[in-house]
Amino acid sequence: MRVSTAQLQQLTIFTTVLTGGGIGTMYYLQQKKFIESDYHGLALQKLEACPAAMESLGAPPLKVHNIHLTDRNNCITQHTAQLKIPVTGSKTGGYLYTSSARDPNTKSWSLKHAVLQIREGQTIDLLNHPSPVAAQT
Template identity: 60%
Template sequence: MSRSTSLLQQMTIFVTVMTGGGCGMMYYLMQKNFAKSEYYRLAIEQLNENSTAMASLGAPPLKIHNIHLTDRHNRVDHTQAQLKIPVTGQKTGGYLYTTSTRDSVMNSWCLQRVALQLRTGEIVDIFPRAESE
């Protein structure tokens, strides 16, 4: 009887480890797909080109963190992408909010809005640029 209990415990541990590993791999691959996507890259490029936002963060170096997959601000479908990307610099951090739409004719993503919300609550509009800049 103890042999079958021991075998059952070993199987339980094995299945638990495999499930955890599978979930971890799935999380990693989803984050990697976000980072490779055109709507994500366009938003990060806009942030890097905006000197006001970069100075507010204390960047470079700019650190881009993993997207919270369960956050309701992160939604992507075939025609629209809306993301909340956590970023930090040497001074502070915040969230980069981005909205993009897909141009079906050109089969590419077009930024609609990119804004950085700092931890202090200050919002730096990055794209579209203000007329005064």
């Protein structure tokens, strides 16, 4: 049985499109899983609650970008989550470095480390940053 070149080309194109669609779907679902996670949400809440960090970025509006899946700073296990979240505002952008731990009893996540590193080199520790009320007194 002979297969024509045209049939092989069609098979190649079909396989390529199917594989690309599968990879795209997996990428989308993985990013969605990060965005819906508690450890991701806690970090962004902490960033949005820090006026100095938001002002440095030029936010609002705050734009949260997709996590780079191949970045070695991103590592999630059952008990720990370490992320490098790209963020931008109207002035500049940077990375939000976070580390969270999961309580084995309650299964809830708690933020252990949250630092915003801005492109220009400024670093803001979101967990040890003085609150606006404390700064006024």
